[in-house]
Amino acid sequence: DTEVTQTPKHLVMGMTNKKSLKCEQHMGHRAMYWYKQKAKKPPELMFVYSYEKLSINESVPSRFSPECPNSSLLNLHLHALQPEDSALYLCASSQDRGSNEKLFFGSGTQLSVL
Amino acid sequence: RKEVEQDPGPFNVPEGATVAFNCTYSNSASQSFFWYRQDCRKEPKLLMSVYSSGNEDGRFTAQLNRASQYISLLIRDSKLSDSATYLCVVSSISSGSARQLTFGSGTQLTVLP
Numbered sequence: 183d184t185e186v187t188q189t190p191k192h193l194v195m196g197m198t199n200k201k202s203l204k205c206e207q208h209m210g211h212r213a214m215y216w217y218k219q220k221a222k223k224p225p226e227l228m229f230v231y232s233y234e235k236l237s238i239n240e241s242v243p244s245r246f247s248p249e250c251p252n253s254s255l256l257n258l259h260l261h262a263l264q265p266e267d268s269a270l271y272l273c274a275s276s277q278d279r280g281s282n283e284k285l286f287f288g289s290g291t292q293l294s295v296l
Numbered sequence: 297r298k299e300v301e302q303d304p305g306p307f308n309v310p311e312g313a314t315v316a317f318n319c320t321y322s323n324s325a326s327q328s329f330f331w332y333r334q335d336c337r338k339e340p341k342l343l344m345s346v347y348s349s350g351n352e353d354g355r356f357t358a359q360l361n362r363a364s365q366y367i368s369l370l371i372r373d374s375k376l377s378d379s380a381t382y383l384c385v386v387s388s389i390s391s392g393s394a395r396q397l398t399f400g401s402g403t404q405l406t407v408l409p
Contacts, residue, residue: 223401224383224399224400224401224402225340225399227396227397238396270337272339272340283328283387283395283397284330284342284345285332285340285342285385285397286342287339287340287341288339289338289339290338290339292337
């Protein structure tokens with residue numbers, strides 16, 4: 183069982199909807215990540231939070247908005263998405279971004295944009 | 297050239313076979329190396345880290361060749377449950393001092409009964 187919990191597991195939304203993906207970890211990890219994964223492709227990094235501060239934004243469109251309310255929680259707010267945004271969205275955490283960067287992934291949210 | 301390259305496969309092998317995957321990386325300053333395993337429609341899970349001296353975990357052996365910039369994963373006595381996609385992951389220093397992980401595109405393995 184993963185120690186990184188993501189909700190919801192599945193999400194279908196229209197292009198005008200606003201929704202949020204949630205991620206939680208209680209391992210005391212100080213780095214948290216959002217990845218996007220299309221079928222038969224590797225995960226692509228979207229955002230990295232380190233010690234609750236956004237440290238990397240991989241030129242992600244503004245219709246994706248991350249939020250880190252505290253060291254255990256990471257949200258991804260979605261607004262006005264496009265059908266090509268349909269993918270598996272994976273949250274991950276690591277102890278930190280220094281020498282202990284082994285990633286622990288949540289089970290993901292399978293997102294479909296209609 | 298991709299930063300991390302893997303043979304996509306698929307590798308279809310019979311149960312009990314030995315199979316090896318290779319991965320090459322382009323950044324000679326890369327510092328840490330990992331193999332992850334991803335089952336269909338599931339999240340990636342860390343299989344093993346790769347150390348300079350090579351390391352073994354049961355039926356799995358990982359090797360690192362820094363001079364040639366490649367990493368390998370050997371699976372002995374393949375089991376049906378080994379069927380998955382194996383992702384090579386390389387850690388490098390990005391802008392500033394932050395480390396960044398780069399994923400290979402994955403190698404698909406199917407172990408046949």
